[in-house]
Amino acid sequence: MKIRMTVLFLLACFFFSSSQSSAADVGYHDPGMKKVVQIAIVVKDIEAASKKWAQVLGMEAPPIRTTKPGREVQMVYRGKPSNGQVKLTFFNLGQVVLELLQPVGGGSSWQEILDKRGEGVHHLGFQVVDPQKSVKSLEGQGMPVIHQGRYDSNDGTYIYLDSDKALGVLVELLHSDKPAK
Amino acid sequence: MKIRMTVLFLLACFFFSSSQSSAADVGYHDPGMKKVVQIAIVVKDIEAASKKWAQVLGMEAPPIRTTKPGREVQMVYRGKPSNGQVKLTFFNLGQVVLELLQPVGGGSSWQEILDKRGEGVHHLGFQVVDPQKSVKSLEGQGMPVIHQGRYDSNDGTYIYLDSDKALGVLVELLHSDKPAK
Numbered sequence: 001m002k003i004r005m006t007v008l009f010l011l012a013c014f015f016f017s018s019s020q021s022s023a024a025d026v027g028y029h030d031p032g033m034k035k036v037v038q039i040a041i042v043v044k045d046i047e048a049a050s051k052k053w054a055q056v057l058g059m060e061a062p063p064i065r066t067t068k069p070g071r072e073v074q075m076v077y078r079g080k081p082s083n084g085q086v087k088l089t090f091f092n093l094g095q096v097v098l099e100l101l102q103p104v105g106g107g108s109s110w111q112e113i114l115d116k117r118g119e120g121v122h123h124l125g126f127q128v129v130d131p132q133k134s135v136k137s138l139e140g141q142g143m144p145v146i147h148q149g150r151y152d153s154n155d156g157t158y159i160y161l162d163s164d165k166a167l168g169v170l171v172e173l174l175h176s177d178k179p180a181k
Numbered sequence: 182m183k184i185r186m187t188v189l190f191l192l193a194c195f196f197f198s199s200s201q202s203s204a205a206d207v208g209y210h211d212p213g214m215k216k217v218v219q220i221a222i223v224v225k226d227i228e229a230a231s232k233k234w235a236q237v238l239g240m241e242a243p244p245i246r247t248t249k250p251g252r253e254v255q256m257v258y259r260g261k262p263s264n265g266q267v268k269l270t271f272f273n274l275g276q277v278v279l280e281l282l283q284p285v286g287g288g289s290s291w292q293e294i295l296d297k298r299g300e301g302v303h304h305l306g307f308q309v310v311d312p313q314k315s316v317k318s319l320e321g322q323g324m325p326v327i328h329q330g331r332y333d334s335n336d337g338t339y340i341y342l343d344s345d346k347a348l349g350v351l352v353e354l355l356h357s358d359k360p361a362k
Contacts, residue, residue, distance in 0.1 A: 030239030036274045039220060039305065041349045052347055055322055058211025093217045095276035098305075119349035121302035124220065124279075141236055166233055168222045168300035 038125025084108035219306025265289035
């Protein structure tokens with residue numbers, strides 16, 4: 001009786017664990033990306049682009065800043081550490097910000113998309129709760145990570161997925177270390 | 182005294198009206214575009230694209246519909262009536278919807294951008310209160326109307342501005358005939 005129970009218990013463990021891992025292996029679970037928070041456009045001259053958008057939106061041009069060199073913020077681009085930098089600015093449009101990006105040296109998806117497509121939309125950014133779960137799900141759908149790093153303020157992480165071919169635009173995951181309010 | 186007052190009044194009217202019209206002619210007033218409500222992506226196969234986005238967003242794929250032929254909805258593309266049509270679908274992401282567009286014949290900015298750039302972002306859509314004022318302002322900034330029409334439901338108007346070169350993306354103005362709630 002004891003042996004039968006043990007066998008039953010082991011069998012139950014086996015079926016439970018295999019059903020769990022096979023679901024995870026497929027990776028098609030909800031990537032948790034319902035909250036779009038950024039529309040980002042890559043440009044050649046951020047001062048000029050910012051002036052144009054300020055006029056179109058009827059807003060003051062927001063401040064422009066340059067990010068820290070990539071090696072200071074754990075930047076990895078296509079599998080290698082990168083010293084890439086970007087000038088950026090953000091127009092607040094409610095739930096989303098319109099981000100302008102001008103790459104200023106070093107390998108990055110910013111420079112890659114600018115070289116490939118010219119000025120235009122670089123990514124849609126989504127706030128996510130569990131970035132590793134989101135990455136796993138998206139990788140399972142054929143969209144590998146191509147570029148990632150820490151925020152300059154070192155309190156969060158950004159991750160770009162290579163979804164250009166699949167979705168027509170890159171997807172960015174944004175995750176703050178602080179719990180969401 | 183009466184003549185002086187009349188002259189003064191007429192001069193005041195002249196200066197007031199000329200300052201009004203010169204400001205309007207420049208067309209750089211606030212185009213009233215602070216509310217972005219659409220991010221639209223043009224695709225070759227909307228059924229396939231919709232399935233991919235549904236998986237990425239962890240949502241059900243929304244219904245797909247085909248618009249009426251352009252001539253039934255007063256479509257004008259690059260200055261001429263057009264019979265253009267598009268298959269479309271909308272993922273609700275809060276303040277904004279993600280719109281997928283597959284052109285299915287006839288001249289349109291949908292087909293033009295697909296031919297020019299391949300699959301990718303077609304436009305950002307803004308809800309506006311006074312579309313003619315917005316158009317005048319944007320035209321004054323070198324972004325002419327390239328494509329417009331009535332909603333299939335005949336209760337609103339969409340207008341695309343040729344802002345691709347200036348902003349890296351088309352801008353769409355959306356205006357419902359009904360007053361906003």
